[in-house]
Amino acid sequence: MNYSDFLPGVADIGLRNILWRLYCPVENEAMSLCNHVKSWIPIQRVFEAQPQDGDGDWIWHGKPAQWAEIRLRPKNDDMGIIFHEVFHSTFHESPLWYDSQNESWGDGFCDAFRYYMEEMQLGGQSAWSKNFKTYFGDYNRQKQDKYRGWGSLIVLHNNLDYEKFKRFWIERNKESNTPLSTILGI
Numbered sequence: 001m002n003y004s005d006f007l008p009g010v011a012d013i014g015l016r017n018i019l020w021r022l023y024c025p026v027e028n029e030a031m032s033l034c035n036h037v038k039s040w041i042p043i044q045r046v047f048e049a050q051p052q053d054g055d056g057d058w059i060w061h062g063k064p065a066q067w068a069e070i071r072l073r074p075k076n077d078d079m080g081i082i083f084h085e086v087f088h089s090t091f092h093e094s095p096l097w098y099d100s101q102n103e104s105w106g107d108g109f110c111d112a113f114r115y116y117m118e119e120m121q122l123g124g125q126s127a128w129s130k131n132f133k134t135y136f137g138d139y140n141r142q143k144q145d146k147y148r149g150w151g152s153l154i155v156l157h158n159n160l161d162y163e164k165f166k167r168f169w170i171e172r173n174k175e176s177n178t179p180l181s182t183i184l185g186i
């Protein structure tokens with residue numbers, strides 16, 4: 001993506017630039033996770049959400065998906081939203097997504113990826129990160145929430161280790177006959 005396609009027209013140029021610097025390495029990371037899975041959907045632009053929109057949405061085009069765009073509400077105090085959205089481009093055309101017993105794990109994977117990226121890029125100190133960690137060990141909340149709850153199950157299964165998470169992602173896409181729900185205890 002070119003910088004000119006990243007949040008054009010956003011009034012707060014400083015925030016736009018910070019998000020751009022965060023976005024580039026995280027997009028590379030999400031793409032690299034597709035090297036063994038072959039599912040990356042190129043993100044062509046990131047554009048600003050309108051008042052009636054949610055804080056972040058990933059929108060795909062084509063069937064199978066050919067390209068995607070992200071609608072984002074830029075926020076100084078919640079910069080990691082975009083990390084979640086980027087991982088949808090990794091998950092969406094993956095074998096796990098095509099497997100009806102595992103497709104519902106998409107937002108959990110996106111939040112797990114966000115957790116790691118927030119640790120690496122933002123020091124794990126955001127309000128979102130702190131809240132995410134309150135799910136660790138709280139099984140009732142974990143199983144009821146397909147975003148942070150299921151994401152935290154993925155992160156804990158991999159001992160909070162990003163290298164293990166990457167191997168888990170690749171392995172589960174190779175052999176998905178055991179449902180993730182069984183492996184992760186839902």
Ligand SMILES: [Zn+2]
Pocket residue numbers: 084085088106107110
């Ligand atoms: Zn999502």
